[in-house]
Amino acid sequence: MQNLTQKLKEFFNIPKLEQCERVLCVQPHPDDADISMGATVAKLSELGVKVFYLTVTDGSAGSQDESLIGQRLKEIREKEQEKAAETLGVHELIWLGFEDLGDYSIEQVRSKVTEQIRKIRPDVVFTVDPFLPYEVHPDHIKCGFAACQASSLYRLPKLYPGTCDHQLQAVGLFNTAHPNTFYEVEQRHMERKLLALSQHKSQFDESSLKMLSFYLTERAKHYAPEPGKLVETFKILPPSMLHVFPEALEF
Ligand SMILES: [Zn+2]
Numbered sequence: 001m002q003n004l005t006q007k008l009k010e011f012f013n014i015p016k017l018e019q020c021e022r023v024l025c026v027q028p029h030p031d032d033a034d035i036s037m038g039a040t041v042a043k044l045s046e047l048g049v050k051v052f053y054l055t056v057t058d059g060s061a062g063s064q065d066e067s068l069i070g071q072r073l074k075e076i077r078e079k080e081q082e083k084a085a086e087t088l089g090v091h092e093l094i095w096l097g098f099e100d101l102g103d104y105s106i107e108q109v110r111s112k113v114t115e116q117i118r119k120i121r122p123d124v125v126f127t128v129d130p131f132l133p134y135e136v137h138p139d140h141i142k143c144g145f146a147a148c149q150a151s152s153l154y155r156l157p158k159l160y161p162g163t164c165d166h167q168l169q170a171v172g173l174f175n176t177a178h179p180n181t182f183y184e185v186e187q188r189h190m191e192r193k194l195l196a197l198s199q200h201k202s203q204f205d206e207s208s209l210k211m212l213s214f215y216l217t218e219r220a221k222h223y224a225p226e227p228g229k230l231v232e233t234f235k236i237l238p239p240s241m242l243h244v245f246p247e248a249l250e251f
Pocket of ligand 1: 028029140
């Protein structure tokens with residue numbers, strides 16, 4: 001198995017992230033990509049890679065304060081995401097506007113993501129890992145599956161009319177339990193990420209921001225190959241391995 005996985009890795013050409021022209025991050029809520037890959041986004045943007053955020057839901061359910069949820073929170077979170085994205089150098093924000101914790105389907109999201117893959121023509125699509133054990137949040141599960149399905153099937157006119165000559169090179173999963181990529185970032189990228197997170201004031205008060213910053217910094221150190229380095233972790237797969245490849249787990 002080890003040997004076969006190695007051969008498959010040699011066969012499939014996974015691009016270096018910094019050599020990409022365009023990267024599309026499909027996130028369930030306005031903050032997920034910042035939390036899980038913000039330092040990578042800061043680094044890639046600095047290197048001239050165009051990073052697009054495609055946010056599936058409007059974030060309108062993300063509060064325990066009943067007076068805030070709905071339209072008001074949606075507007076607040078859009079502004080927070082705009083500021084955070086500016087901090088990280090995100091090229092463009094696109095909103096699908098599905099209701100946070102709403103009754104929408106994977107299929108509905110899948111066709112919207114397919115449309116954006118065809119339009120943006122990214123080298124890599126990032127999203128939450130829908131195979132994360134113990135993940136229960138329906139928006140995360142639906143977003144991850146919709147983006148993975150779109151990344152596998154985007155050329156089919158059944159999902160979106162017309163032909164497509166674009167070749168997506170890889171799918172990157174964040175919040176993954178099976179990382180195969182430990183992407184090195186600098187301290188300044190980590191600082192930018194933490195600054196971006198501080199923009200999401202409706203989501204993190206001072207103490208939860210402190211806790212989150214501690215966890216993310218320790219995590220970045222823990223998975224690094226040597227002391228003093230920082231990484232963000234992903235599972236990066238060729239899109240074709242999202243269908244009928246048992247080896248995808250170990251890839
Ligand atoms: Zn989320």
